[in-house]
Amino acid sequence: MGDAVAGIATVGFLIVYLIILLGCLAVGVVMYVLQGLAIKNMSESCGLGHTWMGFVPFASSYRLGQLAEQKPKLGKKPWPWRHLALGGAITLILALFVLEGVVLVQTVSMILESGSELSVGDSLQVYGTFSVGMIFYYVIAIAYNVVIYIIYWKIFSLFAPENAVLFLLLSIFFSMALPILLFAIRKRTPNLAPVPPSAGGSDADWT
Numbered sequence: 001m002g003d004a005v006a007g008i009a010t011v012g013f014l015i016v017y018l019i020i021l022l023g024c025l026a027v028g029v030v031m032y033v034l035q036g037l038a039i040k041n042m043s044e045s046c047g048l049g050h051t052w053m054g055f056v057p058f059a060s061s062y063r064l065g066q067l068a069e070q071k072p073k074l075g076k077k078p079w080p081w082r083h084l085a086l087g088g089a090i091t092l093i094l095a096l097f098v099l100e101g102v103v104l105v106q107t108v109s110m111i112l113e114s115g116s117e118l119s120v121g122d123s124l125q126v127y128g129t130f131s132v133g134m135i136f137y138y139v140i141a142i143a144y145n146v147v148i149y150i151i152y153w154k155i156f157s158l159f160a161p162e163n164a165v166l167f168l169l170l171s172i173f174f175s176m177a178l179p180i181l182l183f184a185i186r187k188r189t190p191n192l193a194p195v196p197p198s199a200g201g202s203d204a205d206w207t
Contacts, residue, residue: 004078004165013188021062028174031176031179031180032055032179032181033055034179034180034182034183035054035060035178035179035182035183036055036060037054037183037186038053038054038068038182038183038185039053039055039060039063039182040052040054040055040186041056041186041187042067042155042159042182042190043063043066043067044189045049045159045186045187045190046067046070046158046190046192047143047190048063048066048067050063058086058090059060060080061085061086061088061089061132061148062083063082064081064082064085064148064151064155065080065081065082065084065085065086065151066081067084067155067158067160068081068082068085068150068151068153068154068155069081069156069200069207070158070190070192071157071158071190071192072192078147081147081150081151081154085148085151088140088143088144088147088148088164089144089156090162091140091144092137092140092141092144093202095140096137096169099130099133099134099136099137102129102133103126103129103130103133106125106126106129107126110122110125110126113187147197149168149171150170152167152168152178153165153168154169154172155182156181157191158190158191158192159185159186159188159190159191160185161191167185179205
C-alpha cells in the first residue's frame with residue numbers, strides 16, 4: 001500500500017514538473033518571438049537591412065547595438081555598441097565553457113592520478129577552482145549587463161523617449177517585461193538624428 005502511494009506521488013510530481021517545464025518553455029519561446037519581431041520592425045523603421053538578425057542568437061545582440069547607435073550626440077561619433085554587445089555575448093558563453101572545461105579536466109586528472117574517487121581534499125580543491133572561476137564569470141556577466149542595459153536605454157530613448165527611464169527600470173527589475181515593452185513600441189517612429197558619414201551608423205558591416 002505504501003509503495004503504491006509513493007508511486008502515485010512520484011508520478012504526480014513528475015507530471016506537475018513536466019507541466020511547469022513545458023509552461024516555462026512556451027513562455028520562453030513567446031518572449032523570444034516577441035523580441036525578434038520587435039527588432040525586425042525597429043530595424044525596418046531605422047532603414048537597416050537584414051531584419052532577420054533579430055531572430056538569430058548573437059546576431060540579435062549585434063543588431064541591438066546597431067539600433068543603439070542610430071541617435072548619436074550631435075557632432076560625436078557613437079560608441080561601437082554593436083561590437084560591445086556581440087563581443088560581450090560571445091565572451092560570456094566562452095567564459096562559461098572554459099570554466100566548465102577547466103573544472104572537468106581538473107576533476108578527471110585527479111581521479112586518474114588517485115585511481116579512485118575524489119578525496120575530501122581533492123573535492124575542496126575542485127570546488128575552490130569552480131568558485132574562483134565563477135567570480136570571474138560574474139564580473140564578466142555584470143559588465144555585459146551594464147552594456148546591454150545601456151543599449152536598451154538608448155533604444156527606448158529612440159522609440160519611446162518620454163518613457164525611456166521607466167521602461168529601463170521595468171526591464172531591470174522584471175526581465176520578462178523587456179520583450180513585451182520592445183514589442184509594444186516596435187512600430188513607433190524613431191526619434192532619429194542625422195548621422196555623420198564617419199559615425200558608422202549604417203548596416204555596411206553586414207552587406
